Amino acid sequence: MNLTYVLKKLISLLFTLLLTAFLVFLAFSVIPGDPVTTMLGTQATPEKVAALREELGLDRPFLVRFVSWLGTFVDGTFGNSYSYHVTVRSMLAGKLPITLTMTVMAFLMILAISIPLGIYLARNSGGRTDRIMTVVNQTIMAFPPFFSGILLTLLFGLVLHLFTPGGYVSYTRSIPGFLGYLILPAVAIALPKAAMATNYLKASVLKEMKMDYVRTAYSRGNTTKGVLYGHVLRNAIIPVITFLGMTFTDMIAGSIIIEQVFSIPGIGRLLISSIANRDYPVVEAIVVLLAFFVIVTNFAIDIIYRLVDPRIRSAQEE
Amino acid sequence: MKKKSLALLLSVVLTTVAVALGGCAGDKQEESSQITIGIPQDIEDSLDPMKATAAGTKEILFNIYEGLVKPDSDGNLNPAVASEYTITEEGKVYTFTIRDGIKFHDGSEVTADDVVYSLNRYADEQSGDALASAFSNIQSITAPDRKTVTITLNEPNADFLSYLTASVIPASNADPDTVAIGTGPYKYVSRSPQENIILESFDEYWDKDNAPQIKNITLKVIANADTIVTELNGGSIDMFCRLSSTQVSQLSDNFDVYTGTMNLVQALYLNNAVEPFNDVRVRQALCYAIDQQGILDMAFDGQGSIIGSAMYPTFGKYYMPELENAYPTDVEKAKALLAEAGYPDGFTFSITVPSNYQPHVDTAQVLAEQLKAVGVTANINLVEWASWLSDVYSGRQYEATVIGVDASMLSAGALLDRYRSDASGNFMNFNSASYDVALDAAESSIVDEEKTASFKECEQIISDEAASVYIQDMVNLVALNNKYDGYVFYPLYVQDFAKLHLK
Numbered sequence: 001m002n003l004t005y006v007l008k009k010l011i012s013l014l015f016t017l018l019l020t021a022f023l024v025f026l027a028f029s030v031i032p033g034d035p036v037t038t039m040l041g042t043q044a045t046p047e048k049v050a051a052l053r054e055e056l057g058l059d060r061p062f063l064v065r066f067v068s069w070l071g072t073f074v075d076g077t078f079g080n081s082y083s084y085h086v087t088v089r090s091m092l093a094g095k096l097p098i099t100l101t102m103t104v105m106a107f108l109m110i111l112a113i114s115i116p117l118g119i120y121l122a123r124n125s126g127g128r129t130d131r132i133m134t135v136v137n138q139t140i141m142a143f144p145p146f147f148s149g150i151l152l153t154l155l156f157g158l159v160l161h162l163f164t165p166g167g168y169v170s171y172t173r174s175i176p177g178f179l180g181y182l183i184l185p186a187v188a189i190a191l192p193k194a195a196m197a198t199n200y201l202k203a204s205v206l207k208e209m210k211m212d213y214v215r216t217a218y219s220r221g222n223t224t225k226g227v228l229y230g231h232v233l234r235n236a237i238i239p240v241i242t243f244l245g246m247t248f249t250d251m252i253a254g255s256i257i258i259e260q261v262f263s264i265p266g267i268g269r270l271l272i273s274s275i276a277n278r279d280y281p282v283v284e285a286i287v288v289l290l291a292f293f294v295i296v297t298n299f300a301i302d303i304i305y306r307l308v309d310p311r312i313r314s315a316q317e318e
Numbered sequence: 319m320k321k322k323s324l325a326l327l328l329s330v331v332l333t334t335v336a337v338a339l340g341g342c343a344g345d346k347q348e349e350s351s352q353i354t355i356g357i358p359q360d361i362e363d364s365l366d367p368m369k370a371t372a373a374g375t376k377e378i379l380f381n382i383y384e385g386l387v388k389p390d391s392d393g394n395l396n397p398a399v400a401s402e403y404t405i406t407e408e409g410k411v412y413t414f415t416i417r418d419g420i421k422f423h424d425g426s427e428v429t430a431d432d433v434v435y436s437l438n439r440y441a442d443e444q445s446g447d448a449l450a451s452a453f454s455n456i457q458s459i460t461a462p463d464r465k466t467v468t469i470t471l472n473e474p475n476a477d478f479l480s481y482l483t484a485s486v487i488p489a490s491n492a493d494p495d496t497v498a499i500g501t502g503p504y505k506y507v508s509r510s511p512q513e514n515i516i517l518e519s520f521d522e523y524w525d526k527d528n529a530p531q532i533k534n535i536t537l538k539v540i541a542n543a544d545t546i547v548t549e550l551n552g553g554s555i556d557m558f559c560r561l562s563s564t565q566v567s568q569l570s571d572n573f574d575v576y577t578g579t580m581n582l583v584q585a586l587y588l589n590n591a592v593e594p595f596n597d598v599r600v601r602q603a604l605c606y607a608i609d610q611q612g613i614l615d616m617a618f619d620g621q622g623s624i625i626g627s628a629m630y631p632t633f634g635k636y637y638m639p640e641l642e643n644a645y646p647t648d649v650e651k652a653k654a655l656l657a658e659a660g661y662p663d664g665f666t667f668s669i670t671v672p673s674n675y676q677p678h679v680d681t682a683q684v685l686a687e688q689l690k691a692v693g694v695t696a697n698i699n700l701v702e703w704a705s706w707l708s709d710v711y712s713g714r715q716y717e718a719t720v721i722g723v724d725a726s727m728l729s730a731g732a733l734l735d736r737y738r739s740d741a742s743g744n745f746m747n748f749n750s751a752s753y754d755v756a757l758d759a760a761e762s763s764i765v766d767e768e769k770t771a772s773f774k775e776c777e778q779i780i781s782d783e784a785a786s787v788y789i790q791d792m793v794n795l796v797a798l799n800n801k802y803d804g805y806v807f808y809p810l811y812v813q814d815f816a817k818l819h820l821k
Contacts, residue, residue: 032701032702032704032705032708032709033702033704033705033707033708034704034707034708034712035704037704037707037708037711037712037713038703038704038707038708039363039369039371040371040707040712041363041371041372041707042371042707042711042743043371044707044711044712044742045742046742049712081511083360083362083363083511084362084496084511085364085493085495085496086496091511094510094511095511153548157548157552158548158551158552164552164553164554165545165548165549165552165554166538166540166545166548166549166552166554166555167549167552167553167554168513168554170510170513260541260542261542261545263540263541263542263545263549265510265511265512265513265514265539269512269541270511270512272541273359273360273362273512273541276674276702276703276704277362277704278704279362
């Protein structure tokens with residue numbers, strides 16, 4: 001991994017972020033609704049609207065506002081929330097752990113289910129378990145998280161009474177309670193993705209098993225187990241890594257919906273309420289943050305690739 | 319063997335899930351004096367009572383802040399921060415004596431200077447409250463000594479006292495946007511955006527007879543309306559206001575349901591400045607065309623009280639029940655009026671409705687259906703609340719809208735003031751010279767009978783001119799877990815948490 005490569009990536013990261021920020025900023029200057037009239041509500045008078053617009057600096061030209069907003073990223077505050085009158089950073093600091101914990105939990109569940117299950121099904125391809133699991137997988141894949149979320153709430157909450165719907169426990173109060181509440185939402189997010197990852201891995205392993213090098217490996221006296229874990233898996237996992245990476249970024253963005261279903265006060269819920277209130281500094285910071293996660297995850301996938309597959313490493317360095 | 323190991327793995331995973339969830343449910347311990355109240359939206363404007371504009375914010379801040387006087391559930395104004403007051407005979411000079419020993423939540427004593435500071439903030443044209451129009455009548459606010467505040471008006475206004483419910487805050491609080499310090503029964507503890515607001519009873523509250531009984535209150539933000547019933551039944555909230563009749567029917571036996579009114583004037587508000595609603599005959603035709611009881615039956619399970627002007631029944635002596643039937647449903651008469659106005663074949667218009675208020679959306683749908691009978695086509699245009707505020711309310715760029723208007727103060731004037739032709743809140747562009755005269759007469763009158771008569775004249779003009787199509791004061795269904803008792807309705811859009819107690 002050489003320096004030019006990292007530098008190139010960093011520059012493209014910055015450029016993408018800047019472009020995202022600009023587009024979000026632009027979007028909010030054209031959609032209907034105005035933060036000032038929203039804040040003043042039914043008490044708006046022309047004088048008060050003008051005074052508040054000046055106070056928030058909204059009377060300045062578009063580009064001036066954009067540049068001064070970029071400045072809030074440099075000083076790290078991300079500006080002040082219009083609704084809450086505190087820095088956006090302090091608001092995100094409280095919400096980010098919630099959404100990230102939920103996403104990481106879901107991701108670990110996907111790994112824990114799909115990798116063993118995918119390998120198992122590939123090894124027993126065509127068997128009864130495989131045939132049943134194919135049907136089950138197809139069904140689960142068709143379940144959008146919000147729907148399975150509602151079903152899980154119904155089952156565990158109102159039938160089995162193992163779960164208090166909406167009984168979210170803040171991590172500042174009790175960590176086990178917090179993690180306990182996040183299990184069901186994480187399951188709801190993880191289920192369809194785990195089903196997809198399982199299928200993906202199974203197909204990938206089966207494809208690799210037909211390759212010439214497998215025959216060679218067998219001819220050298222390897223057992224199926226040896227071939228699978230020693231040779232096939234390393235090749236089969238590469239497309240799965242891409243899929244998992246995409247899944248991770250997808251899940252962070254997808255948490256917006258699941259947080260609504262489970263009444264979790266995370267980033268997603270803050271984003272939705274901030275859009276409704278035209279609390280631009282918060283919305284813009286969150287969107288840029290999400291873009292940042294996507295870009296960084298892709299960057300990480302790239303690096304993992306290079307570690308797993310020497311062919312990519314040498315191809316790019318030539 | 320392989321199958322067994324898979325089964326083992328699955329059972330381990332499932333057991334972990336079950337154990338963790340069980341631990342979560344077991345966490346629900348019973349605390350003696352604590353209540354969790356669901357609120358449909360967070361405080362998103364400000365903790366500063368002067369900048370609080372949303373009705374949902376004001377009803378919470380009612381428990382934290384108090385004014386010189388404070389309304390009670392019967393609609394009387396009682397001394398609060400002031401222990402007594404005198405008004406000179408001509409009604410121009412108000413003298414208040416600050417209550418002995420009354421303290422702010424931070425422990426400091428309330429002084430006359432704090433009161434002068436607070437009222438001056440409200441009176442400030444630039445940053446102050448829209449009530450500033452009422453405060454602009456103030457000639458001076460002075461503090462002759464530490465315990466006395468004198469307010470002198472330019473013109474007498476018998477309604478003025480109700481504006482002195484304006485919150486008193488300490489002059490020393492540099493950041494009222496985020497630090498809430500008042501004199502009310504509950505003090506602000508902390509908040510987490512879009513999650514909750516924590517309140518705690520104020521031990522040194524001055525009114526021992528109405529002292530808060532529940533120690534800790536958590537106001538939990540329930541952004542998703544579909545989960546309200548699940549959360550009530552599941553036990554994560556104990557109380558929720560303004561439920562629909564459908565939601566109430568899904569509640570478990572653990573709840574008492576209190577029925578009151580929302581204290582709103584719900585109407586199909588018409589923009590009197592645009593065609594065809596600039597013609598009084600068209601507005602009257604719409605009034606004849608609709609069937610209010612039909613709306614109540616279709617969208618509100620028959621509950622709600624029908625109104626005929628910009629006033630709701632809890633205002634007692636100011637309310638005119640005879641106007642409820644000023645425009646009985648009469649399709650033929652509506653058609654005749656439309657023909658007379660030059661619309662024999664009806665017309666098409668759009669009703670702009672904020673999509674976050676389901677009752678108003680439902681009402682608009684029934685209205686659109688009813689208007690078909692007279693050949694009028696109403697298209698429903700759903701918008702976000704932010705767009706509604708900027709385009710309909712402030713911009714007045716609309717034809718018609720369905721919304722509920724509340725009275726921010728316990729005064730009939732607060733409801734009728736917005737119909738003054740130059741009022742900033744006159745989003746329906748109502749314009750009537752005789753109305754302005756009657757309203758002036760009402761507001762400057764200091765004799766109660768005259769004042770009442772003038773306010774009634776205002777209501778009569780609004781009805782005659784069919785300023786809008788008045789529908790109802792909506793029913794307010796409150797669910798309270800039957801562990802608790804003591805919910806009371808006010809004639810204002812407020813919640814009084816201090817009255818709640820354990821059974």
